[in-house]
Amino acid sequence: MKKARVVKLIGGLYSFKDLKTKEVFEGYARGKLRKIRVEKDSSFNKNVTMSTKKDVKDIVLSPKVGDIVHYEFESDQYMITEVLPRQNELIRPDIANIDQVLLVFSAVSPDFSFNLLDKFLVILGYNVLKPIILVTKIDLIDEESLIKLKESLNYYKPFYDIYYVNSKARVGIDTLDDIFEGKITILAGQTGAGKSTFLNALRPELALKTQEISESLGRGKHTTRHSELFEYGGGYICDTPGFSKVDFEFHDATMIKNYFLDFKKYSDDCKFGYSCQHISEPDCMVKSKVASGDILKSRYESYLNFVDILKTRKEKF
Ligand code: ZN
Numbered sequence: 001m002k003k004a005r006v007v008k009l010i011g012g013l014y015s016f017k018d019l020k021t022k023e024v025f026e027g028y029a030r031g032k033l034r035k036i037r038v039e040k041d042s043s044f045n046k047n048v049t050m051s052t053k054k055d056v057k058d059i060v061l062s063p064k065v066g067d068i069v070h071y072e073f074e075s076d077q078y079m080i081t082e083v084l085p086r087q088n089e090l091i092r093p094d095i096a097n098i099d100q101v102l103l104v105f106s107a108v109s110p111d112f113s114f115n116l117l118d119k120f121l122v123i124l125g126y127n128v129l130k131p132i133i134l135v136t137k138i139d140l141i142d143e144e145s146l147i148k149l150k151e152s153l154n155y156y157k158p159f160y161d162i163y164y165v166n167s168k169a170r171v172g173i174d175t176l177d178d179i180f181e182g183k184i185t186i187l188a189g190q191t192g193a194g195k196s197t198f199l200n201a202l203r204p205e206l207a208l209k210t211q212e213i214s215e216s217l218g219r220g221k222h223t224t225r226h227s228e229l230f231e232y233g234g235g236y237i238c239d240t241p242g243f244s245k246v247d248f249e250f251h252d253a254t255m256i257k258n259y260f261l262d263f264k265k266y267s268d269d270c271k272f273g274y275s276c277q278h279i280s281e282p283d284c285m286v287k288s289k290v291a292s293g294d295i296l297k298s299r300y301e302s303y304l305n306f307v308d309i310l311k312t313r314k315e316k317f
Pocket residue numbers: 267270271276277278279281283284285286287
């Protein structure tokens with residue numbers, strides 16, 4: 001059985017790279033692939049809400065960029081005949097088997113947003129995606145503010161890797177050398193944080209290619225889907241538009257606390273233990289750690305903000 005990784009999709013045409021020979025082929029997905037029967041806990045069934053979840057159901061399945069597929073040569077063309085189970089997947093951008101997400105945030109202009117960072121961390125946690133924090137434009141911030149920013153970000157270090165770069169002068173770029181190997185990395189983050197300048201520092205063609213995709217999508221030139229993985233550092237990088245607007249995909253405000261990893265080690269000692277929401281409950285260890293400064297104040301503020309957003313949203317339904 002020949003296996004390949006899907007590396008590009010434009011319209012219905014796929015490019016896939018054989019895992020052994022490294023040859024790249026173009027072809028379509030075999031028609032019957034489009035509908036498959038899946039079990040409740042199949043990786044293909046993740047985006048179905050609990051209320052509509054049945055034990056077994058038919059879903060329409062198209063291979064995505066990032067998928068590992070079986071392919072064959074039949075009737076004069078290459079055909080994807082099967083999609084192997086996915087480790088994870090996103091809808092926007094439309095990619096499967098993502099290993100990590102590089103969260104690009106600028107130190108300044110626009111100012112570093114801890115609220116947006118925390119929001120991304122919750123959303124990625126929910127999607128079981130590994131975040132890596134990348135701070136750009138460190139040359140544009142004054143020294144004292146950079147020290148302050150780093151102090152706050154040090155708080156995140158036990159949970160997430162953090163890198164600092166000045167993309168224009170390529171300062172710090174080499175510290176990221178090893179993170180891409182054997183992995184699919186997608187880029188996300190703050191608007192205007194300098195994603196393309198960063199890609200340009202990695203390899204100029206990367207910035208150009210992703211800019212072309214984004215511009216053609218922006219002009220509506222491609223009405224069809226276009227996703228593409230670019231080879232870099234022994235792995236793949238993907239920067240597709242669509243991940244700039246992020247939103248919580250769940251409505252249950254009580255779930256938010258599960259993705260604040262820094263709260264977790266204290267919540268056992270809350271009077272109400274796991275059921276404590278760390279808001280109005282008495283004898284809450286999380287709240288007392290916020291007061292003592294062991295939990296970063298902005299983390300707790302983000303938490304209250306997200307709970308509020310989800311509660312308000314629920315009332316509208
Ligand atoms: Zn608590």
